[in-house]
Amino acid sequence: MSTHVPLAIIGAGLGGLTAARVLHVNGIEAAVFDLEASPEARTQGGMLDIHESNGQRALRAAGLHEGFTEIIHAGGEAMRLVGPDGTVHVAEEDRGGRGRPEVDRGDLRDLLLDSLPQGLVRWGRKVVGARPLGGGRHEVSFADGSTITTDLLVGADGAWSRIRPLVSDAEPRYTGISFVETDLLDADIRHPRSAAVVGGGFFISLGDRRGFLAHKETDGSLHVYTALRVDEGWLDTVDFGDSAAAKRAVLARFDGWDEALRGLVADADGHLVPRRIHALPVGHRWERTPGVTLLGDAAHLMSPFAGEGANLAMLDGAELGLAVAAHPGDTEAALAAYEKALFPRSEESATESAASLETMFGADGLQRMKEFFTGGGPGGPDGA
Numbered sequence: 001m002s003t004h005v006p007l008a009i010i011g012a013g014l015g016g017l018t019a020a021r022v023l024h025v026n027g028i029e030a031a032v033f034d035l036e037a038s039p040e041a042r043t044q045g046g047m048l049d050i051h052e053s054n055g056q057r058a059l060r061a062a063g064l065h066e067g068f069t070e071i072i073h074a075g076g077e078a079m080r081l082v083g084p085d086g087t088v089h090v091a092e093e094d095r096g097g098r099g100r101p102e103v104d105r106g107d108l109r110d111l112l113l114d115s116l117p118q119g120l121v122r123w124g125r126k127v128v129g130a131r132p133l134g135g136g137r138h139e140v141s142f143a144d145g146s147t148i149t150t151d152l153l154v155g156a157d158g159a160w161s162r163i164r165p166l167v168s169d170a171e172p173r174y175t176g177i178s179f180v181e182t183d184l185l186d187a188d189i190r191h192p193r194s195a196a197v198v199g200g201g202f203f204i205s206l207g208d209r210r211g212f213l214a215h216k217e218t219d220g221s222l223h224v225y226t227a228l229r230v231d232e233g234w235l236d237t238v239d240f241g242d243s244a245a246a247k248r249a250v251l252a253r254f255d256g257w258d259e260a261l262r263g264l265v266a267d268a269d270g271h272l273v274p275r276r277i278h279a280l281p282v283g284h285r286w287e288r289t290p291g292v293t294l295l296g297d298a299a300h301l302m303s304p305f306a307g308e309g310a311n312l313a314m315l316d317g318a319e320l321g322l323a324v325a326a327h328p329g330d331t332e333a334a335l336a337a338y339e340k341a342l343f344p345r346s347e348e349s350a351t352e353s354a355a356s357l358e359t360m361f362g363a364d365g366l367q368r369m370k371e372f373f374t375g376g377g378p379g380g381p382d383g384a
Contacts, residue, residue, distance in 0.1 A: 001146070005031045007324075008140060008150040010163055012036070012121050014105075015296030015313030016156030017112035021062040022321030024116060030154075032116075033142070035126035039113055046223055047076060047202075047215040048108065048310045049100040055311035058318035067111050068103070073218050076102025078201030081373060083366055084208070086197075086258035090373045094201055102201065104218045105310070127162040136291030136331060138166070152331050153292040154320065156313075159278060161298035167286040168294075172278035174232045175303050175357060179275040180250050182268035184222040191222065191267055197260045198222050205261055206365040210253060212264050224264045226250055229361045235274040246272045277303050282350040285343040293335050295320055300346035305356035308349040316342060 007023070009016045012034035023030050036042065050056055050068070059065045077094035113121065126143040130153065133139055138153045155163025159172050187195040195216070197203070203214040209229040217223055228234070228250075238249045250265050250272065265272070280301045286294075293299075296313030320338045327334035359368050 002139065002149055003146075004149045006150065007031070007152045007154070008033065008148060009154040009156050010034075010127055010140065010161075011156035011158060011296075011298070012039075012113075012123075013156060013158060013296060013313065014109060014112065014310050015317040016154070017109065017116070017121075018058050018062055018314045018317030019154060019156065019295065019321050020120060020317075021064070021112055021115050022058075022318045023324060024120075025063050026321065026325035028321075028325060029117075029120070031148075032121040033125040033127065033140070033148075034121060034123055035143075037124045039110075039121075039123070041123075046105045047073065047102045047217060048105050049077070049102050049202075049307055050108070050314075051100045051308075051311045054308070054315040058311075058314035061318040061322060062112070062115070064111055064115055067115075068108070071103050071107040071111060073102040073104065075200040076202070076216070078199055079373070080199045080201070080203045081366075081369055082197070082203070082205040082261070084205065084254075084257045084261065086260055089366070089370045091199075092373070100307075102215070107218070108310075127157065130163055130166055132166065132291075138291055151291060152324070152335075155292070155294040155298040156296050156317070158297045159301045161294065163292065164294060164298050166292050167289045168284065170280055170284050172280055172301050175277045175279050175354075176229055177277045177303065177357060177361060178228050178230050178232075178235050179277060180226040180228070180235075180246075180265070181273040181275060182224045182226065182265055183270060184224070184264070184267060185269045186220055187216070187222045188220060190269075191263075193260050194222055194263050194267060197264070204360075204369065206360055206369060207257070209361050209363065209365065211360070211365070212261060214264060222264070224268070226265055227361065228253055232276065235276065238274070240272055240274055243268075243271055279303050279350070279354070282354055283343075283347040284350075285339075285347075288332070288336055288339065290332060293320065293339060295342075299342065300350055302350045302353040303357050304353070305360060306349055306353035308353065312346065312349055315345075 007030040009032045075094045079092045081090035129141045184191040205212045214224040295316035323334040323338040
């Protein structure tokens with residue numbers, strides 16, 4: 001038994017939800033399908049800097065900018081750049097006015113979810129395949145055996161999109177950087193040394209093609225990304241089921257670094273989480289394919305070192321929704337207009353992200369980032 005859904009969005013991440021919200025405020029209902037069992041199936045985690053030029057623009061189109069201002073993390077725009085010996089090279093306080101306030105990803109997702117009609121997001125619907133039916137219509141198959149047909153299919157399903165193969169043969173490639181994520185809970189009380197090192201906002205420590213990126217979270221924890229320039233298989237040599245052994249393996253890469261920096265791993269609470277950083281080819285695009293398009297990481301997965309991923313996904317979603325609303329009854333005109341702006345915008349940010357990776361994790365990453373933050377050089381991240 002197959003159900004027909006005129007407009008189907010696959011993926012309830014920030015981009016997919018923004019698209020659904022902008023469509024909703026313009027009187028167009030979509031259905032969103034997500035593989036998670038429920039909104040609470042996993043913590044969203046991480047801080048995001050939401051930029052005036054794209055992420056906030058999307059929130060305005062969604063009628064949610066006022067609500068966004070209420071979840072901003074006060075102090076989150078502070079930034080600190082530290083060397084391997086613990087020397088602070090750059091320290092900026094959060095004075096506001098930079099146009100990129102920090103919010104908790106989970107709070108932002110909740111803002112979007114709460115703005116949608118009950119039942120619009122269909123949880124527990126893992127896509128296992130999609131195929132064209134002709135005339136711009138598609139069929140989507142789910143792991144539970146159900147299927148839908150749709151007149152407009154939107155792939156907002158992330159890095160390993162099941163919808164992308166309908167328009168492109170491109171696949172994400174390993175960038176050469178791997179993360180190991182750690183959390184230090186109730187940092188001011190339980191981990192005062194680490195809290196003092198990181199400060200109240202975004203923290204970067206770089207040296208010899210490796211480093212630490214961290215944020216002070218709204219719940220008082222520290223979320224840390226230990227970044228290593230290693231072969232793609234290196235993470236497989238570490239037993240992440242044994243936290244003590246995993247900590248030793250990671251810290252062996254930071255021999256000689258300041259003990260307060262090493263403590264971001266050594267003192268971590270809970271399991272260490274490995275993550276390889278992948279990216280689609282810079283300039284990824286596809287020929288106009290009737291009845292289907294992509295947004296967010298499905299369209300332009302890039303490394304996080306330009307701080308644009310979430311912002312672009314939301315802007316993609318907003319502009320797609322606006323394009324559909326502006327071309328009633330003409331899906332192809334809407335998608336052509338959307339993709340015309342999508343491709344060059346994505347390429348510009350992907351180029352910046354790739355350059356920032358080389359800046360940060362090259363042999364002289366610390367010096368180049370110091371020059372960037374003090375106005376003496378190009379490239380650099382806005383957040384992790």
